[in-house]
Amino acid sequence: MTDHYDALETRDPAEREAALFARLPEVLHKAMAAPAYANLLRGIDPASVTSRDALARLPVLRKSELPALHKAAPPFGGFVAGAPGSFARLFTSPGPIFEPEGRQADPWRGARALFAAGFREGDVVLNTFSYHLTPGGFIFDASARALGCAVIPAGPGNTEQQFELIEAYRPIGYSGTPDFLKILLDAAATAGRDVSSIKRALVSGAAFPKSLQEEMKSRGIEAYQAFGTADLGMIAFETPAREGMTVNEDLILEIVKPGTGDPIAPGDVGEIVVTSLDPHHPWIRLALGDLTAALPGKSPCGRTNMRIKGWIGRADQTTKVKGMFVRPEQIAEIGKRHPELGRLRLVVSRAGETDVMTLRAECAAPPAALQDELAATLRAVTKLGGNVEIVGGGALPNDGKVIADER
Secondary structure (H helix, E strand, C coil), rough: CCCCCCHHHCHHHHHHHHHHHHHHHHHHHHCCCCHHHHHCCCCCCCCHCCCCHHHHCCCEEEHHHHHHHHHCCCCCCCCCCCCCCHHHHHEEECCCCEEECCCCCCCCCCCHHHHHCCCCCEEEEECCCCCCCCHHHHHHHHHHHCCCCEEEEECCCHHHHHHHHHHHHHHCEECHHHHHHHHHHHHHHHHCCCCCCCEEEEEEECCCCCHHHHHHCCCCCEEEEEECCCEEEEEEEECCCCCCCCCCCCEEEEEEECCCCCCCCCCCCEEEEEEECCCCCCCCCEEEEEEECCCCCCCCCCCCEECCCCEECCCCCCEEEEEEECHHHHHHHHHHHHCCCCCCECCCCCCCCCCEEEEEECCCCCCHHHHHHHHHHHHHHHHHCCEEEEECCCCCCCCCCCECCCC
């Protein structure tokens, strides 16, 4: 049994980076054939975008904006050049956001994640993600079949019928949420049904805490996590090293300061922004609203791509203060106006029956006038008054949170 899906996974990181950015100009050119991208990237010469620095100068497209964009220009908001009929399947996800599935093999790039979790050609896989309207079931179905597995398209729920399928086909693999795997195992134990054939799992779509991981292991199941979206498919996945998640091939993943498109320092928590090199349906700097941080060094499993800690939280920390929205982008703007500052955090609390804002700002050597200047900037940017607290460098936690609503 080989340890890696292919040689791409163990390339020298510099070789991978060069290959990705050699392909990016052509992908940008194809993206700009779609009217919305042509407008968003107006004035950009695709041939000039051949490095991370150049990519970071392009505007981000926020996933949170897609429902309104898709409604204004159905079905894909003008971000897809091909007609709906040129794709294999057409889905929707909450928003609504409309997603097409390409006609190529493994269109969601999930076979690597299944391989890393121990799935192999000839395995039978019970896939319990939903096949109804949303792409989840088909993401894992297509990925498993690309790997050479046979798939039971079970979907979620209906445990009694699931037991019949498991006892008949004896699947060795499971794909679905970790919650439903536990429900299935518990129900089987209560009903005296045999589901012991399941030995490995790739789970996604819900939290998978350490306690549940240990419980799966005690029941003889090696379960691995994957991180993906309905837009991009598989973004990152856990490997036998059990050290964070490895970013998938054919993607450029950036971690940026929430509310901006600006890259952060290595190791800091920030928002995930992804550029996909799928020529059929490219995404250029799609900001997902999810937080993570990069892990240093190489994985002991031998895969050399960037590693992330996995899902840490949500970057969209927008809140309402005294009837007005305050957004992460505004806190980022305060930081731009005061480059001497480190991390910033706006704490929103209550004093009696009144909302109170306190801007906490890191500064190693604050000048005397800084507190008053920050208070003025806070009011100018948010149109709301607030307190300012200067703290030492490194005093604020590295968790990506820029607005903390403590009410």
